[in-house]
Amino acid sequence: MATKQILSHLPGVFYRQPSPDQPPYKSDGDPVAVGDTIGLIEVMKTFHEVQADSAGKLVKFLVENEDPVMAGQPLAELSE
C-alpha cells in the first residue's frame, strides 16, 4: 500500500482543530480529498490552513496538536 505525506508549507505551530472548542478537521481513518483542510499552522500570530494536495485515507498524524513544526516537515500520512 503506497503512502504519501502531507507536508507543512510554513514553519510554526500545528493545530488539528479550527479553535479549541471545535472538533478536529480530520481524524485517523478519515477520507481526504484534494483541497481538504487537515489543520492550521500558526506563524507569527497569523493562521494558515494546511490543505491536502492529494486524495486518500488519513492513516495517522505525524505530529501532535500544538507541536512546533518546520517548513517541509511531514504532518500526516495518507494511503492511496
Added chain:
Amino acid sequence: MSIQKLLIANRGEIAVRIIRAAREQGIATVQVHSAADADSLAVQLADDAVEIGPAPAAKSYLNVDAILAAAQRSGADALHPGYGFLAENAAFADRVAAAGMIFVGPSGDTIRLMGDKVAARKVAMEAGVPTVPGSDGLVADLEAAKAAVADIGFPAMIKAAAGGGGRGIRIAQDMAEFERLFPQASAEAQAAFGDGALYIEKVIERARHVEVQVLGDGERVIHCFERECSLQRRRQKVWEEAPSAALSQDVRLALCESAVKLSASVRYSGAGTLEYLYDDATGAFYFIEMNTRIQVEHPVTEWITGIDLVGEMLRIAGGAPLRFRQDEITLRGHAIQVRLNAEDPARNFLPGPGTISDLRLPGGPGVRFDSLLYSGCSIPPFYDSLLGKLIVWGEDRLHAIDRMKSALAELEIAGIATTAPLFRALVDEESVREGNVHTRWLEHWLETNAAKLA
C-alpha cells in the same frame, strides 16, 4: 524608593528598549525568556536572564506563575510588562503588587477601569471629553439597540464590550442589516470573549487615528502631544508620526487638554495613550479608548519632545514625582516611524521567520533604529512579526519623509522578507507626502499597488 533590579516580562525590541532605559539609571536587569529566545538580543544585553518555559507564549511570556517565580528567585523589586502579553492584564498587575514588587504601570484597578471600553467611555463623558456618538453604555437587547441606533444613524458599529485589537466588531449600513447582525455579534462575543455584552457606536467615515501620549504620577498629569497612526493594514498600524499632519494648533491644544483631563480624573500614574478618531470633514475628535502601557510607536513622541518615555515610566514607578511641568514640554520638528515586520508585502504580507544572514543599518543625523536584530540572529515563528522600527526626525514633515527615504535606501535586512519595500513605495506616494490619508487609505492603496512591492 527607586527601583534597584528590574525584571522585563516581554521580548523583542521593546525588551531591548527597556534594558537600555534601565541601564541609564543604574538599574540592574533580569530578562525572562522562552526556550526559543535563549539567543535573543535582549537576553544577551540584560545583566541576568531566566528561562521561564517553552516556545509557545501561553507557556512562557503569559505564564504568570513562572514569571513571578523568576522575579522572586532573581531578587527583582520591579517588573516592566512592555506591550502586549500581560501589559494590560489587571489581575497580573495585582499579582505583581501582591508579591511585593513594583508593577511599572498604573494600578490593577486603573487597568481594569480603562480596559472596560464601556466604563472608559463613561469616564470620558464625565470628564467632558467627546466620545464617538453611541449608545448610553451597554444595550440590553435588540429593542434597546434599535432605539439607540435610531438616534445615532448609519453606518453604525456593533461592538463587544470585551473586544479589542479590531475583534468583536460588526458594521451595519441600515436597520435591516442591523437587525440581522446584532444577534450574530452577541453570540460571537459570547463565544470569543465569554461576555456577550454589546454597545453601539457611529462609524466615522474617512477618520484619522490620532492619539495623545500622557504621563502621570498619580497626582499630576501632563501630555506629550499627539501621534497620528492613520496608515493601517487590518487595523494594525504600520507607519506612525508625530505630530499629526491634520490638526490645527487650536484643535491640537483642545485634543491634548482633553486627554489630560480624562487621565487626571482617574489619577493616572505612568505612561498612557488616549486614542481618538479625528474627523477631517468637521474638525471634531472623539475618544475611543485608553492604552495603559507604553506603545510600539512611543519613539516618535520621544523625538519631538526630547523625553525618554520609558525612562520616565521607571522613575515614576520608583516613586519619583513627574519631573516636568506642562509648559516645559515643547514640540520640535517632525518624527516618523515605520514598522519593519517579518512579512512579505509581495505575498499578501505572509509572515516568514528565518535567519538574518546580513544586516546593514542606516545612520546619520535624525536616524534611530530600535530592533531585536543582529547579524546571524534567528527569528522564531512563535511571536508577532515585528523585527524593529526605523525612526527618523526632520525639521518638518517633508524633511522627515525625505530622511526616511534615504534611510530606507541604506537599510538591508537579508535572509528574510520584510515590509521595507512597502515603505520605500509609500515615501514617494503623493497622498502620503501631502498627509492626505485616513485609516482605510492604505488598504485601498494596496488593492492597486501591492504588485509593485516585490
